[in-house]
Amino acid sequence: MPIQILIVEDDKLTRNSLCRIIQKLDYEVMTASDGLEAWNILREKPVDIVITDWMMPGMDGLELCKRIRSADLRNYVYVIILTAQGGKKELIEAIDAGADDFAVKPSTQLELSARIKAGKRILKLQSDLKEQNEKLSKSNRKLNHAYSVIKKDLEAGAKIQSSLLPQKASIIAGISFDWIFLPSEFVAGDVFNYFRLDENHVGFYVLDVAGHGIPAAMLSVTLSKALSPANTQECLLKQFMPVPEPPYYKIINPATAIKMLNERFQADPETMQYFTIVYGIIDIQNGETVITQAGHPCPILLQKGTSANLIGKGGFPVGMLPNIDYEEQEIVLNRGDRLFAFSDGITECINSKQQEFSPERLMDLVEEGRNFPLRKLLELIEHRLHQWKGDNTFEDDVTLLAIEIT
Template sequence: MLSNDQSWSPGGPEAGSIRRVLVVDDSRLQRRILSQSLKSWGFEVVEAESGDEAIDVCRALHPDLVLSDWMMPGMDGLEFCRAFRALPGEDYGYFILLTAKSEKVEIARGLDAGADDFLTKPVNPSELRARISAGERIIAMQRELSDKNRVIRDTLDRLQAAYDSIDRDLMQARKIQESLVPDRVRKFGASRVSLLLKPCGHIGGDLVGMFSPGANQVGFYSIDVSGHGITSAMMTARIGGYLSGSHPDENLALQRCGEGQYRLRDPAEAALLLNERQVEDTGIDEYYTMAFATADLASGRLKLVQAGHPHPLILRRDGQVELAGEGSVPIGLLADVTFSQFETSLQPGDRLLLYSDGFTECRLRSGAMLETAGLLEMVAGCPPGQSGPEFLDDLFWNLTQVMSPDHGMEDDVSATLFEFNGP
């Protein structure tokens, strides 16, 4: 047995950094001397007499520390070190080369091969203890880092699984939201309504739609719910029910006037009912802007309410553009409000464009916003004679060409185009 000082362990098995040591030397005597010291310090020791044998041991046992002679027949210490570093595994193994070489060039070769430290033969026990102690600290830090990285990977895996689940839910929610706008274009006699809906994410807070309770009557709208994301999307689903084209009994913009017969309410009256319904819903802080219009297809009479929404554009057949609407507060923002109603007449060939502020508040490459003036220029730049869907698609494509690439679509973009072509 060694003395108490000699039996001192720089880490020992209880420290957990270095437990198993591999001693590689073609000299049986040198292996025995090193092994006895290491065992007396409490380490588990494995021996190998060549580099080839040592590699096989490393594959099976994964030693924490390797003490290898440099000069050996066959695979020398440098070749063994390179092969050791090439082995798969997460835990780091500390590698000390035993050599009689002391030139800086030779030491540099050893470091390039992957060695961590050097000991000059014959090995001094005190120096060996000190080098192992240094290795203990490095391995302890490496394993602590590996443990933290493992925790991070596990956490990221769980987050990815949660994200994938949310993403699947959002994709399904998008399909449900798209079902609120089943028809992108629909004819009403000679006239036509076309819709554009481009969410800035999986789901959005914009909603467009149309409905007709009978011949020569059509209603259409453009809505923008405050905020973004799931809450706004859920609000659009609720509002879609209030303005349902397939369930007229539930449509607040329609009034029963006989068995199975309905007529369009004035837009201001419909806005009032929608506002009352929104305010009555407790626990809901969201509001929405809306442009809702009705048209008499026999006379071309147009009625419009603009509740906080951007001013609609009347595109006359002669190329003139007019701003429509008198402005009112958004729906659901205040109780006990009235809504102003705008009325005008359309001639065959005239069009009405309702659009969300995703157009006018689009951020340009210059950093400024498109605003109404920019939208008017964009509308004027569209080829004449375009049909409804083509016109809206071209308008949106032109918007994507001028928007800032650094910001992209920051808000949902939607529009409703009514083309009046006479009775």
């Protein structure tokens, strides 16, 4: 579409002269005899460039320029003000009113042509910028829609993942279980559980999939199913046997179970999505407890009459290398003893001074609340973690499973 130029000049001879000059330059021309007439044209018709005299009866060129700049017109209008006064004061006043260019009358065809070409370049830049902004706005709308869909999917995934976790603190055969679980995102890479393996044994685990977000959460869901005693077909914690009389299974010891996990869940070389885990079995009758770690933080043991201490040696993460053997740690849990299995999201939580929370601080808290009910102790730990972090967001999932012999 050709450039539309509006000439605003109260002197008829000057107006006609400007009109002829600009028509020779092959532009579409409209004319107005004063600012008010020009304003009415601007509101009704598309105009690209306004060339206006300064001094006119009624609405002068400066007032017209100010009105253009304050109005919500359909496009940017480039304004050139013509005046017989060419001083610095007039130039500053014109620019301050919103003029794009300033020329002293009389103007030659060559000068007007150059100023109009400069205006066209500015208008082209404005048009390109508007087009880019529209494209960006369209892209942003698409991204916002996609984010909304993803957010809903993540929230649905979080509900599914949450349904696989214990729903409330409970007691199994005189063993109390409670926990802290604060995922860093909608879905978490941490997962934990506890369950009765048979009439004499209770199992528990805490695992932490490397990474965050959907890939980590998907693997954690798969693992929680593989570690569920209710899953008789794929469970790695029991070996079911086709025998005519009960029991129809045998419980797999922790070291063997973790070794089987390692063989089944070898990481893809491209993603290297490994995980760490601590898995234990408690004998209900005598409190004998067998624990195996695979690259997971050492649990904290708090027994009557002794200080809190870390147990275990760490072991090797699951999925990084095949044919790994794992060790077992044996302890005896008596009445009043407590055991805490947790993820590194707690001990490696960073504060504003770039300091880690550390296992030592966690042990100090366990000692501080040794006479608290289990739930009150966990509330204390969670409160101190939030104080340490300084806000309610965590870079990594925060998980702690607390076990007490009652």
